[in-house]
Amino acid sequence: MKAVSRFAVMLLALALAAPLRADSRDDLAAFRRVDHFHLPNGLEVVLYEDHRAPFVAINIWYHTGYRDDPPGRAGMAHLFEHLMFEGSAHVAGGHKSWLFRVRAFAANATTSLDRTRYFETVPAANLEAALWLESDRMGFLLDGLDDRALERAREAVRHEREEKVDSRAYGAASERFLMLSYPAGHAYGRPPNGSDRELDAVTLDDVRSFHKTWYVPANATISLAGDFSTAQAKQLVRHYFETLPTRARPARPQVSVAPPSSETVIHEREQLGNLTLVWMSWHTPGFFAPGDAAGDAVADLLTGGPSSRLGRLLDQRDRLTYTTRARQASHYGTSEFNILMVLQPGVDPQRAIAGVDAELADLAEKGPTPDELAIALASRKLHLVRGLDGVAGLARIADVVQTYADGMGDPSGVLRDRSRYEAITVDDVSTFVRRYLDPHKRVVVIDDPVTPARPTDVPVLPEEPSDK
Amino acid sequence: MSRRAALILSLLAGCAEAPIPLPVPKLKPGQPTPVVSHAWRAVTPPIHSEWPPLTPMPIREGHLSNGMTVYLIECPDAATVRASVLSRAGSALDPLDKPGVSQLTWATMLGGAGGLDEPELWKEFRRLGAVPATENERTGIQIGVTVEPANVRRAVELLATVVTKPDFRPATLDRMRNRFENELLLEEKRPNFIADGVLDPLLAGPQHWLARPVRGTHASLVAATVNDLRTFQRRWIAPDTTALVLAGRISEAEAGKIAEDVFGSWSGSAQRLPPSAPLRPVSVGPPALSPRKGVAQAFIAMGRLTARTGDPDLPAFDVVTTMLPRLFYEELRERLKLTYGLHVKTFADVELGLFLAYTTVRGDAIGRTLEATADCLRRLRRKFEEKSPRLQQYLALVKESVVQNMWLRYDGVDGAVLAAKLMFLQRLPLDWAVQYEQRLKAVTPDDINRVIDRYLDPKDLHVVIVADPGILSTLSLDWPPASLPFH
Numbered sequence: 001m002k003a004v005s006r007f008a009v010m011l012l013a014l015a016l017a018a019p020l021r022a023d024s025r026d027d028l029a030a031f032r033r034v035d036h037f038h039l040p041n042g043l044e045v046v047l048y049e050d051h052r053a054p055f056v057a058i059n060i061w062y063h064t065g066y067r068d069d070p071p072g073r074a075g076m077a078h079l080f081e082h083l084m085f086e087g088s089a090h091v092a093g094g095h096k097s098w099l100f101r102v103r104a105f106a107a108n109a110t111t112s113l114d115r116t117r118y119f120e121t122v123p124a125a126n127l128e129a130a131l132w133l134e135s136d137r138m139g140f141l142l143d144g145l146d147d148r149a150l151e152r153a154r155e156a157v158r159h160e161r162e163e164k165v166d167s168r169a170y171g172a173a174s175e176r177f178l179m180l181s182y183p184a185g186h187a188y189g190r191p192p193n194g195s196d197r198e199l200d201a202v203t204l205d206d207v208r209s210f211h212k213t214w215y216v217p218a219n220a221t222i223s224l225a226g227d228f229s230t231a232q233a234k235q236l237v238r239h240y241f242e243t244l245p246t247r248a249r250p251a252r253p254q255v256s257v258a259p260p261s262s263e264t265v266i267h268e269r270e271q272l273g274n275l276t277l278v279w280m281s282w283h284t285p286g287f288f289a290p291g292d293a294a295g296d297a298v299a300d301l302l303t304g305g306p307s308s309r310l311g312r313l314l315d316q317r318d319r320l321t322y323t324t325r326a327r328q329a330s331h332y333g334t335s336e337f338n339i340l341m342v343l344q345p346g347v348d349p350q351r352a353i354a355g356v357d358a359e360l361a362d363l364a365e366k367g368p369t370p371d372e373l374a375i376a377l378a379s380r381k382l383h384l385v386r387g388l389d390g391v392a393g394l395a396r397i398a399d400v401v402q403t404y405a406d407g408m409g410d411p412s413g414v415l416r417d418r419s420r421y422e423a424i425t426v427d428d429v430s431t432f433v434r435r436y437l438d439p440h441k442r443v444v445v446i447d448d449p450v451t452p453a454r455p456t457d458v459p460v461l462p463e464e465p466s467d468k
Numbered sequence: 469m470s471r472r473a474a475l476i477l478s479l480l481a482g483c484a485e486a487p488i489p490l491p492v493p494k495l496k497p498g499q500p501t502p503v504v505s506h507a508w509r510a511v512t513p514p515i516h517s518e519w520p521p522l523t524p525m526p527i528r529e530g531h532l533s534n535g536m537t538v539y540l541i542e543c544p545d546a547a548t549v550r551a552s553v554l555s556r557a558g559s560a561l562d563p564l565d566k567p568g569v570s571q572l573t574w575a576t577m578l579g580g581a582g583g584l585d586e587p588e589l590w591k592e593f594r595r596l597g598a599v600p601a602t603e604n605e606r607t608g609i610q611i612g613v614t615v616e617p618a619n620v621r622r623a624v625e626l627l628a629t630v631v632t633k634p635d636f637r638p639a640t641l642d643r644m645r646n647r648f649e650n651e652l653l654l655e656e657k658r659p660n661f662i663a664d665g666v667l668d669p670l671l672a673g674p675q676h677w678l679a680r681p682v683r684g685t686h687a688s689l690v691a692a693t694v695n696d697l698r699t700f701q702r703r704w705i706a707p708d709t710t711a712l713v714l715a716g717r718i719s720e721a722e723a724g725k726i727a728e729d730v731f732g733s734w735s736g737s738a739q740r741l742p743p744s745a746p747l748r749p750v751s752v753g754p755p756a757l758s759p760r761k762g763v764a765q766a767f768i769a770m771g772r773l774t775a776r777t778g779d780p781d782l783p784a785f786d787v788v789t790t791m792l793p794r795l796f797y798e799e800l801r802e803r804l805k806l807t808y809g810l811h812v813k814t815f816a817d818v819e820l821g822l823f824l825a826y827t828t829v830r831g832d833a834i835g836r837t838l839e840a841t842a843d844c845l846r847r848l849r850r851k852f853e854e855k856s857p858r859l860q861q862y863l864a865l866v867k868e869s870v871v872q873n874m875w876l877r878y879d880g881v882d883g884a885v886l887a888a889k890l891m892f893l894q895r896l897p898l899d900w901a902v903q904y905e906q907r908l909k910a911v912t913p914d915d916i917n918r919v920i921d922r923y924l925d926p927k928d929l930h931v932v933i934v935a936d937p938g939i940l941s942t943l944s945l946d947w948p949p950a951s952l953p954f955h
Contacts, residue, residue, distance in 0.1 A: 025548035052545060053879075054520035090509040102515055102796075103869075105876065124517040152802065154664070159801075159808035163828045166764030167655055170772035208532050271762045274651065274657055305599060307581075307590035316586065316643060324649035344650060375594045385547035386614050389716075390880020391522070432730045450762075453653045 011200045016444055025451050028384040031412045034401060035230050039238065041246040042218025046401045047233050050223040056145040056226035059104075059119045059398035060134055061406065063221070064214035067113050067187035067253060073202055075157060076193015078111045080210055082153035084118065085109075085347045088136040089143030098133050102126040106395055114332050115406070117192045121395050124227040131240045133326040134222070138215060139244035142208050150207060154199055159191040164251040169273035173447040180266055181336055181443045188331065215242060218249040221405055225398040245423045255333035259283045275322060276343040277447040280351055284337045284436045286328040288407040291422045294432040295328030295337055300376035301368050301429065302326040302339065302359065307375070310339075319344055332407070337364040337437060345453040349446045357439050364437075367430035380421045384414060496616055519868055522875040525884045528720070529898055536707035538890060540886040541715035541908060542724045549716035550881050551623045553631055554611030554892045557704035559902070560606045560744060566696060568648065568684015571604050573697045573705075575644045577634035578611065578706070580600065584629070586640065594625055600627075606677055607817055608893040612885065616806035617717045621726050628730045631710065636694050645689050652683055659767035659934040660826065666756050667769050668928045672820065674746025685770065706738040711892045716881045744819055749773055752948050755838075755931035757940045765828040765934035768837060773812070774821035774923045777894050782816055783907040784915035785923060787863070788848070789814050789823065790870045795844050796825075798868050806833045815860055818894050823923060831939035835946075842949050843928035849924075852916045863913060871905050 035047040066077040087094045099120060107120035122130045131156050165171040175191055182189030222241070224233055259282065270277065285291035302310045303326040310324040322342045329336045341352050368376070387396050404413030528540045559570040571912055576602060579586040593600050598613035611630065615623045655661045669679035684692070712731060714723045747774075760767075775781040796810040810827040829837045851859065878887040878901065890896060897903075927948040933940070 053522060101517075103517070103519060103872075105873070111691065120673060123516065123520045124762075125520065128513045129515045132509070136509060140509070152805070155805050156801070156808060159805075162764045162830070167659065167767070167828060169654070214859060217815070245504075245505070273655065274653060305590045305594060307587040307594055312587045314645075319646060322654075342650075342654070344646075377590060378595060378597035379599060380597075382548065382614065382616060385616075387882075389543060389546040392880050392883075429583045 011280060020060055022236050027388070028415055028418070031401070031414050035234070036405070036411050036412045037234075039217065040102045041241050041242065042125065042216070042249060043237075043241050043244070043246075044221040044405060045234075045237050045241075046221065046223040046341075046405055047228075047230050047237075047402055048223070048411075049228060049230050049233075050225060050394065050397070051227050053394070054124045054227050055121050055222055055391050055394060056124050056130075056228055057119070057121045057394040057398040058127075058134065059117060059131055059223045059225075059395070059401050059402055060138075061221045061223075061273070062118075062215055063114070063219050063252075063406070064190045065112050065116055066190050067255065068214060069190050069194070072198060073194075073206055074191050074198045074352045075208065076210055077116055077204060077382065078193060078213075079153055079157050079199065079202060080207065081109045081111045081116050081118075081146065082156050083149065083207060084137050084141065085255045086141075086149040086153060087144040089138045089140035091133060094136060095133060095179065102129045102133065104130065106392070111192070112194075115296075116332070117397060117399075117402070119398065120350065121226075127193065127224070127228055128236055128240075133238050135240035135244060135355055138217065138220065138241070142211055144209065146203060150175070150202070150204055152201065157193065157199060158196065167272075170270065170277055170447065171272070173268055173270060173277060173279075174269060174444070177279045177281065177338070177445055178336075180445055181283075182257060186216075186257060187255050188257075201336050216249075216324070217244050217246045221402055223398045223401045223405070223411070225394045225401070251343070255286075255331070257283055257334050259436075259438070260443065261441065263440050263442055263444065265444045265446065268445055268447045270447045272305060273447070274449045274451055274453040276347070276349060276449060278343060278349050278453070279339045279445045279447070280339040280353070280356065280442055281445075282437050282442045284328060284331045284335045284432075286335055288420075291428075291432055291436070292328065292330055292335065294424055294428045295330075295335065295436070296380060297373065297376050297421070297424050297429055298363065298432055299326040299337070300379065301363065301372060302356075304376055304379070307361075310341075310356065313359065314341070314352060314355045318355065320347050320355060340425055353444065360437050360439065364430055364433040368428060369424040373424070373426055373429065377421050377424060381418060384418055396408075488944055490868075497650075505880050509870065516543055517865070517873045521717070522872065522879060524878060524887075525715075525876055525880075527635055527884060527888055527898055529891075530724070530727075532707065532708040532728060532732055534732065536727075536734065537711035537736065537799055538723070538727045539711060539713040539715075539888040539892070540718070540720055541713070541881065541888065542718065542720060542723075543716050543881055543884070546716040546881050547616075548881070549617050549620045549623075549714060549718045550612055550885050551620055551627060552607060552610050552713040552715075552885055552889075553627045553921055554610050554713060555631070555705055556709040556741065556893060557700070557738075558606050558608040559602065561700070561741070562677070562680060562684075562800040563696075564675070564680075564745075565793045566684075566688055566692060567680045568682070568688050569608070569696050569700050571683060572600060572641070572644055572648065572689070573700045574604065574609055574611070574694050575648070575699070576636060576641050576697055577630050579640040579644055580635040580637050582629035582633040583635065584635075586643075589626070589630070594624075596623055596626075598623055604682065605893075606682060607776075607819075608889070610885075610889055612713075614716075614717055615690045620714065620718055620722070621730070623715075624726050624730045626939050627712075631705065632734050636697055636701075638694050641692070641694055641697065645692065648683060648689055649686065650899045652686060652689070655683070657760070658764055660769070662758050662760060663767055663769035663826075663932045663936045666758055666932045667771050667824075667930060670750045670756070670932075671771055671773055673745070673750065673820065674748055674849065676743035677744055677823075678820065681853065691828050703737075703851065704741075706736045707734050709738040709741075710787050710887070711883050713888045715884050715888070726747070726933070742749040747773065747820060749840055750930075752928055752930055755945055755947050757943065758932060758934045759940055760934045761936055763934070764932055766831055766834050766939055768827050768829065769835065769932045769934075770826075770841070770929045771822060771824040772923065772929050774823045775816065775919070776821045777816045777818045777896075779816075779821065781915075781919050781922065782821065783904065784919045785821070785913045786814070786908065787822075787866055787870055788916055788919055788924065790873070791848065791866055792825075792844070795848060796827075796841070799844050800827070804836070805821055805838045806830075806840060810841070816898050819874065831935060831942075834933060834935070834943060835938075837944065838931065838947055845920065845924050849920045852913050855913050861915060863911070863916070871908050874905070874908075 185243035672678035
């Protein structure tokens with residue numbers, strides 16, 4: 001890193017000389033070169049060769065999440081995520097120490113409704129060693145597993161739950177929201193972190209059965225992004241994964257759900273937060289299904305900053321809310337459209353809900369203005385291309401190709417995703433609101449604090465004489 | 469072009485982007501898997517211990533004729549440009565009796581400028597696809613947006629409007645005050661916020677900026693006036709305390725032209741930055757206990773003052789604090805199962821350095837957690853007394869990882885902006901990271917022992933515990949530990 005002393009001098013000279021560049025480069029073009037294939041045992045492989053830096057991002061998705069928790073074993077998918085770091089047949093001493101040895105960084109795992117993902121970035125020279133590690137826990141985790149490992153993982157999940165759910169304001173409520181928006185027994189209505197009772201009930205046999213069902217090559221996708229030759233990476237992936245024992249990809253529980261036939265209002269008692277939180281939820285089309293992108297646009301129109309509809313009216317003009325957030329929470333099969341509001345102290349939740357309903361009615365009837373829609377969509381377009389640079393960009397790319405391989409069956413799907421947003425019209429928005437955001441067919445949860453904050457004593461000050 | 473030709477072309481274009489169906493192997497349920505020996509897997513593939521070189525993005529620095537600093541990080545591979553304004557006018561400059569004025573000033577500036585009210589201003593940013601992000605720190609602030617290269621000029625114009633033409637309408641201040649008031653209501657119930665509020669004055673003394681609430685207090689928010697905000701802006705926000713950072717797909721030529729066009733005519737200079745109140749750390753005593761009804765786990769915060777930027781101890785201290793999380797993780801989480809995680813945070817500024825450690829534990833594990841933490845530090849100290857070749861090897865590995873982490877942190881567009889921010893706020897030279905790398909590589913086991921003795925003796929760590937009153941009432945803790953064989 002060196003200072004360029006002439007830069008200061010050049011600033012002024014260049015200020016007079018520089019033409020503006022017409023820039024029409026396709027920033028996603030590299031996604032066209034993605035290599036995509038399946039091994040005979042069903043493992044899906046995506047390779048994105050990129051020589052920007054001597055590193056490779058590795059990303060493995062197992063197509064199972066807490067929607068697949070067995071009955072009476074809520075939290076199993078999350079528990080399993082922890083078990084995957086406990087070591088396997090040929091990797092003694094736990095995977096974490098091996099990740100350290102192969103110089104892995106940005107290494108972790110996450111569990112969501114639909115999938116569990118494991119990821120790390122390693123120096124390119126250690127790609128082979130990292131694939132050895134990943135293949136071993138995919139194929140031979142059970143051989144290294146014992147009661148002590150299960151107990152360690154169970155205790156880690158319990159602690160995580162106590163820290164992130166039970167000790168945080170609105171932590172318990174956030175977990176309940178999702179459960180309340182689905183009918184009892186629905187696969188999406190399970191508590192992600194489980195309960196102590198159900199976690200305690202998990203046995204090694206449960207773990208073995210879960211692994212044999214869900215952690216099989218045919219139910220996984222591996223993506224690599226970074227500094228390798230595609231031919232070399234193919235060879236390595238084949239070497240380490242092709243002979244792994246497998247079974248057919250398991251059938252997953254149905255997730256389609258009929259919208260509620262009426263509005264359900266549920267009152268919860270918030271133990272730790274001191275402002276009322278209102279959460280509204282509707283069932284909407286699944287990831288990449290027609291209408292999913294329009295849902296994103298509606299979310300941006302409603303709460304995309306202070307210029308958005310709810311930001312302008314509820315946060316600023318009427319001061320009913322401290323903050324509002326809308327989101328099309330996309331899952332496979334079905335999604336939810338959620339609006340979350342943190343109310344100002346002393347505000348009647350019904351006033352805020354009425355404010356939302358008025359805006360939804362307006363969008364349903366008139367739709368947004370073309371300018372409003374263009375503004376809402378601008379950030380979506382930018383979102384597709386940002387964050388792809390640098391070494392961290394490799395990890396993002398490895399995740400992006402997974403998303404599209406899973407959702408569209410095409411790891412290069414990001415190329416078509418742009419047009420999904422560009423095609424949204426004013427009519428699409430109003431149709432989405434009319435069809436899916438019916439105020440009579442939703443779940444509303446009002447999370448009232450046990451100890452509410454007092455209405456603010458902040459006075460509205462008179463105008464001061466300006467000394468501008 | 470005929471309609472037929474257009475149709476064919478569009479079909480072809482569609483073909484080019486449509487996914488090609490892949491032959492997915494069909495596996496029948498229950499199909500037997502061929503028996504294959506996997507004994508070969510017991511042989512570990514070669515592992516390369518050396519880190520590959522990571523070339524940092526060159527940062528260039530220039531100055532406009534009005535004294536404003538401009539940083540350029542040219543990254544032709546990036547698809548976007550990050551435009552940021554940095555200012556040294558952070559909350560450390562809040563008047564003693566008016567905490568929170570800095571944040572309120574910046575929020576009000578972003579809430580209305582150049583005749584545009586907040587929704588209008590945000591609409592202009594959003595039109596570019598940008599969402600302005602503000603990072604308020606005690607020693608400075610950053611407002612930044614990410615945009616496509618074609619929109620950089622407009623983005624910089626909007627940032628300049630915020631910085632140079634704030635309207636300071638009373639109604640905007642009133643709205644921001646209300647927003648901050650609600651934020652405080654939410655924050656003041658969070659265990660980490662409560663702990664920091666107790667810990668910071670213990671570390672630096674009540675008068676120092678570290679101890680003053682960045683967001684202000686309910687009383688100071690009520691008392692703040694438009695004139696306070698205007699005064700703050702006039703005193704501290706000027707070309708000589710401000711920098712523009714342009715990072716991403718932008719050329720030196722474009723950056724120069726935009727910077728000069730947009731900010732070149734901004735005039736004025738800030739008042740001379742005043743010296744901070746002296747650091748007056750309080751003597752370590754028993755843990756400070758703060759009740760928070762209803763939380764399931766107790767929140768423990770520990771901390772003390774450490775090496776500042778420029779202090780010769782800083783590289784060795786960075787090496788030690790890189791080892792600690794792993795040590796804590798193995799001991800407190802994996803072996804003793806006391807906690808889900810213990811987080812170590814360090815901060816070094818030209819005025820002060822900080823060591824902070826946070827964890828959440830069950831009520832009955834508080835005492836054991838404190839003991840185990842002290843024990844970890846003691847063992848680390850003993851480990852470095854050995855001076856064995858194995859230890860030298862371990863130290864070399866850790867140093868290499870600190871260096872690599874530093875370059876990874878400053879890699880990419882966002883990382884480079886972070887580096888520029890550090891350079892501007894701490895007045896570091898452009899090659900500081902290269903110099904720092906050399907200092908890190910020179911750290912010896914003796915240096916490690918020295919900094920552990922100097923900064924990580926448990927008896928010098930302040931401890932704050934936030935927990936349910938029921939748990940606190942039964943606590944009996946032996947802290948600070950009296951006689952550790954440290955020296």
